[in-house]
Every structure is written in C-alpha cells, then in structure tokens.
Amino acid sequence: MQLDIKLLSKNTIAIALLLFCFISNAQTLRKRTTMLMGGRFDITIVAKDSLSAEQNIDSVISEITRIENLISDWKPTSxxxxxxxxxxxxxxxxxxxxxxxxxxxxxxxxxxxxxxxxxxxxxxxxxxxxxxxxxxxxxxxxxxxxxxxxxxxxxxxxxxxxxxxKLKGMKIGFGALGEGYATDKCRNMMIAQGIKAGIVNATGDMSTWGMQPNGKPWNIGITNPFRPDKISKIIHLKQGAVTTSGSYEKFVVFDGKRYSHIINPSTGYPSTGLCSVTVLGPNAETANGLSTSIMVLGKKNGIELINKYPDYGFLMITDKGKIIKSKKFGSLKK
CATH class of the missing domain: 1.10.3980.10 (ApbE-like superfamily)
Structure with a gap:
C-alpha cells in the first residue's frame, strides 16, 4: 500500500510538472487600436497572459505618445x-x-x-x-x-x-516617416523587455517581430491598388518591417492620367506612373522613406535608389497594373 501511494505521488508530480510547462509556454495574443500621431495604430502583443499583454500595449501607447509630443508639427508644444x-x-x-x-x-x-x-x-x-x-x-x-x-x-x-x-514661413513635418520611426522604437523597446512577438502597425507602416502563438510567421496583406477591398499579395514575416505608399485611396484623374496624392516636393506636381510601392526591410523608418521616394522618383530612378540599400526589397505596381518586384521580396513571398 505504501508503494502504491509513492507511485501515485510521483505520477501527480509528473502531471503537475507537465501542466506547469504547458502554462509557462502558453502565449496570449492581444490587440488594440488607437488614434495617435494623426493616424490609426494597431498594436498586437504576444505575451504569457492577457494582463501582461495589455500592460505592454499600454507601454507602447505611452512611447508613441512621447514621440508624438516631440515631433508632431500639429502639436503646438512639440x-x-x-x-x-x-x-x-x-x-x-x-x-x-x-x-x-x-x-x-x-x-x-x-x-x-x-x-x-x-x-x-x-x-x-x-x-x-x-x-x-x-x-x-x-x-x-x-x-x-x-x-x-x-x-x-x-x-x-x-x-x-x-x-x-532659413526662410520665414518654412515648416518641417515628419509625417509617415515619424510613424515608421515610432513603430521601430516600440518594437525595440518590447524586445528589450522580453516580449517575444508582436506587431506595431501605423496605418500600414509596420514593424514586426517573433511569431504568432501558433508558431507561424505573421501574415501581412498588400492591398490591390485597383481594388482596395482586395488583397493583392500576402507575405510572411518573422522580424522586419513593411511599408506601402500608394495612390489607391487618394488620387485625381485628368485627361486619362492618374495623379497621386503624394506630391513631388521639388516641383509641386503629384507623382505619376506608380500606383503603389511596398518596401520590406529591417526597419520601418527607412522603408517608409524609400517607398515614398520611389513613388516620386518613378520606376527607373526608384529602383536605382533602393538598390543602394541591399537589405531592402520592393514591390511596385504601375498605373497600368504591372507588378515589378525585387528578388528579396520574392524570397519573402509565399
């Protein structure tokens, strides 16, 4: 009888140990949407439990707010x-x-x-x-x-x-570049705090790290510029950044020519020729700067620019619907 009790105790301990290991490895995904820096932020955190995930989302929001109060040109005290x-x-x-x-x-x-x-x-x-x-x-x-x-x-x-x-009346504004910077800062902060996975998405400019709770990479959809309600491509990211600049929501057409809301700052004319540019790479700030610049520069000069950044890949969609992508983008595509 004493032997049976000892065996039962060992089995109970073994089960308890298995349960502890399962609980300690369990991951919870929490998501929150908020308006910051003049746009929408979707913050996704994977943590050991809901409370920890929510607390870290709070930390991300606080960091974005801090950056907004420093660099946002519509904040009079920045x-x-x-x-x-x-x-x-x-x-x-x-x-x-x-x-x-x-x-x-x-x-x-x-x-x-x-x-x-x-x-x-x-x-x-x-x-x-x-x-x-x-x-x-x-x-x-x-x-x-x-x-x-x-x-x-x-x-x-x-x-x-x-x-x-130098000139009276001049102004600077970081726009989406600042949003990309904020997503990178938040990702680095979360990694430093031991949060193993998440996404900080600023209206389509996003920094990702880690994996989903099911062990799979994050699925990132690229909007079809001719049918904004549809996904053109899906890419799978573990850690990196993806940004898209495009004219699929804001544009005008004169004499059959499509003019993007992205204006060439040196000429005052809207960009033409490309409907969208998606850039993939290590950080969202650089990716956003590149995607915006390529929209203005156009296909040929845009490719010359991004080729100076070997860690970044691109997918361009022309106003005729033609898709042009780099090898690096292809390696990340399903």
Whole structure:
C-alpha cells in the first residue's frame, strides 16, 4: 500500500510538472487600436497572459505618445512646432532624438535630390483629393505652392543640437516617416523587455517581430491598388518591417492620367506612373522613406535608389497594373 501511494505521488508530480510547462509556454495574443500621431495604430502583443499583454500595449501607447509630443508639427508644444515658429528667426535646440531623426531625413533628401523632403509641410494645399477638383491648377500656382519648400534651407548644428529654418514661413513635418520611426522604437523597446512577438502597425507602416502563438510567421496583406477591398499579395514575416505608399485611396484623374496624392516636393506636381510601392526591410523608418521616394522618383530612378540599400526589397505596381518586384521580396513571398 505504501508503494502504491509513492507511485501515485510521483505520477501527480509528473502531471503537475507537465501542466506547469504547458502554462509557462502558453502565449496570449492581444490587440488594440488607437488614434495617435494623426493616424490609426494597431498594436498586437504576444505575451504569457492577457494582463501582461495589455500592460505592454499600454507601454507602447505611452512611447508613441512621447514621440508624438516631440515631433508632431500639429502639436503646438512639440519641439518641431517650436522649430517651425522660429523659421527665419533663430535656431531652436532640440533633443538628440529629434536632431538625429532630422539628420536621417536630410540624408534621404540629399540622395534623392529632393524627392523626399520634410520641408514639404510648408507646401500650399493646392491639390484636392476629395473629389472637388475639376481642373488642373495653373503652372504658376503650382510653382508658388513650393516657394517655402527646400531641404537645403534646413540648417543643422550638431554641436549645439539646433535646427534652423532659413526662410520665414518654412515648416518641417515628419509625417509617415515619424510613424515608421515610432513603430521601430516600440518594437525595440518590447524586445528589450522580453516580449517575444508582436506587431506595431501605423496605418500600414509596420514593424514586426517573433511569431504568432501558433508558431507561424505573421501574415501581412498588400492591398490591390485597383481594388482596395482586395488583397493583392500576402507575405510572411518573422522580424522586419513593411511599408506601402500608394495612390489607391487618394488620387485625381485628368485627361486619362492618374495623379497621386503624394506630391513631388521639388516641383509641386503629384507623382505619376506608380500606383503603389511596398518596401520590406529591417526597419520601418527607412522603408517608409524609400517607398515614398520611389513613388516620386518613378520606376527607373526608384529602383536605382533602393538598390543602394541591399537589405531592402520592393514591390511596385504601375498605373497600368504591372507588378515589378525585387528578388528579396520574392524570397519573402509565399
């Protein structure tokens, strides 16, 4: 009888140990949607339990809010707004984080000859993409709309950590580049805190890491620009970033030619030729800068640009529906 009790105890311990291992390895997926930085953020966290997942989503939201309060040009108390208020007056000291983000943006402006330019924020809202436009703006009006735009008039002082806009009326704004930066920061923060998987998605610009609770990679759908309610491609990511720039929601058509809401900041004219550009790579900030630049540069010059970044791949869809993709994109496709 004593032997039977001992065997029963060992079996109970074994079962308890198995249950503990199962519980300790169980993963819970939680998702939350919120509006930040002027757009929609979908935050997905995989953690050991619901409480931990929700707490980490709170941490992500707090980090995005912190970044928004630093760089959002529509926040009157942000450092970027202070820079804009003092355009043509004086340099403004900013945090190293804001200074370095501006440095990276200006580097992108230099290598794209102004196809990417954070001073686009000063551009007059001449083009309307709400269905109200009935004719092209005049060449004179378009030229006037970019008078205060020009990255070469953004002066950085790395010693003093200041930003100075030379012309009165100039403005800078990070837009989706800032959202991509925020998703990267949040992903790195979560990894540092031991969260093994998740997605931070800023209106389609997303940073991913880890795997789904079922052990499979994340499924990322690429919108069909001609049928926005349909998915054109599905890619599978473990850790990386994907961003899409496109004209499938906001565009106008004049004389049979499609004009995107993405404006060339150096000319004032909308981009043409490409309906969407998806870029894959290690981080969302760079991917967003590249996808936006390629939309402006067009197919040939866009491919030349992204070929300088071997860690990034692309998928372009032309306004004729033709798909052009890099080998790297193909290697990530199902």
């Amino acid at each position: 450092q970027v707004s202070e820079v804009n208020k003092n355009a043509g007056i004086r340099p403004v000291k900013v945090d190293p984080e804001v200074f370095q983000l501006t440095q990276r943006a200006l580097h992108l402006s230099e290598i794209t000859n102004g196809a990417f330019d954070i001073s686009f924020a000063a551009m007059d809202k001449l083009w309307k993409f709400n269905g109200s436009m009935t004719e092209m703006p005049s060449a004179e009006a378009i030229q006037k709309s970019v008078e205060k735009v020009g990255y070469k008039n953004i002066i950085l002082d790395s010693v003093q950590s200041t930003i100075f806009l």
